Amino acid sequence: MIFSVMESTEKHQRSLSFTCGVLVLFLQLQLGLTGDCPADGRTWVPFGDGCYHFVHGAEDKIKSYTFDRAKTLCQGFELLTIQSAEENDFVFKYSPEVWKNNVNIWLGMYYDTNSDNMKWFGEKPVGFSNWEDSSSPSDLMPLDTCVALHTNTGKWENVSCLEQAENGVVCETDQKAEKVKQKPSALLSALVILSVVAIMGVSAVIWFLHQKRNLGTSIFTPFEYHPPFRVLDSDRSCLVEENDNVP
Numbered sequence: 001m002i003f004s005v006m007e008s009t010e011k012h013q014r015s016l017s018f019t020c021g022v023l024v025l026f027l028q029l030q031l032g033l034t035g036d037c038p039a040d041g042r043t044w045v046p047f048g049d050g051c052y053h054f055v056h057g058a059e060d061k062i063k064s065y066t067f068d069r070a071k072t073l074c075q076g077f078e079l080l081t082i083q084s085a086e087e088n089d090f091v092f093k094y095s096p097e098v099w100k101n102n103v104n105i106w107l108g109m110y111y112d113t114n115s116d117n118m119k120w121f122g123e124k125p126v127g128f129s130n131w132e133d134s135s136s137p138s139d140l141m142p143l144d145t146c147v148a149l150h151t152n153t154g155k156w157e158n159v160s161c162l163e164q165a166e167n168g169v170v171c172e173t174d175q176k177a178e179k180v181k182q183k184p185s186a187l188l189s190a191l192v193i194l195s196v197v198a199i200m201g202v203s204a205v206i207w208f209l210h211q212k213r214n215l216g217t218s219i220f221t222p223f224e225y226h227p228p229f230r231v232l233d234s235d236r237s238c239l240v241e242e243n244d245n246v247p
Contacts, residue, residue: 036176046175047090054098055169064165067146070106074171079108081120081172088130091170092154102152105168109147118147131156
């Protein structure tokens with residue numbers, strides 16, 4: 001029975017060590033990596049693997065930007081490119097947080113004369129699209145064809161790159177993971193220690209109750225108290241009588 005208790009204890013210790021190891025690994029990953037958006041003094045919003053800067057703020061007067069001007073406002077970064085329905089939905093839902101009214105956002109798309117198709121800047125093919133439902137063909141020249149996103153519907157529309165000015169600009173760049181240089185705070189370290197202690201305490205209580213239920217009170221048999229040897233009263237009386245007979 002003692003061997004069974006020892007074996008169960010070893011299994012419990014291995015399980016506890018594994019739990020603590022997983023917790024420490026998770027905390028190391030959380031402390032060691034962080035999403036990195038440009039720190040250039042502008043507001044960048046992280047989403048997925050990208051960072052987004054909404055150029056035009058909430059003002060009483062909405063500004064307008066040509067396509068070329070919109071590209072220069074991104075200051076080395078690309079205009080908005082949308083690769084999925086989730087990304088399109090993010091821009092559609094976040095836009096009211098930035099603009100008071102419905103605006104049209106320039107998309108970083110151009111007409112590629114080599115393939116006779118629209119492409120994103122950076123030579124990325126257009127895998128996802130969300131065009132407006134319209135049966136009328138576009139009368140724009142291919143080289144004058146750009147695309148804008150309507151923030152009231154999330155739909156895309158072909159617009160002129162040269163003659164049309166849109167009032168929304170969103171810049172985009174990749175979000176990269178970097179090692180965090182600063183040390184974890186004292187509060188976070190204390191929380192880690194308390195979490196490990198709590199896990200160990202709860203595990204010990206569960207193990208104790210489990211053993212008590214399975215073994216009953218026999219778990220304490222190796223530690224039972226045995227009083228020291230005492231001389232019986234009858235033996236003591238015999239000793240007294242023998243002493244009395246001694247000359």
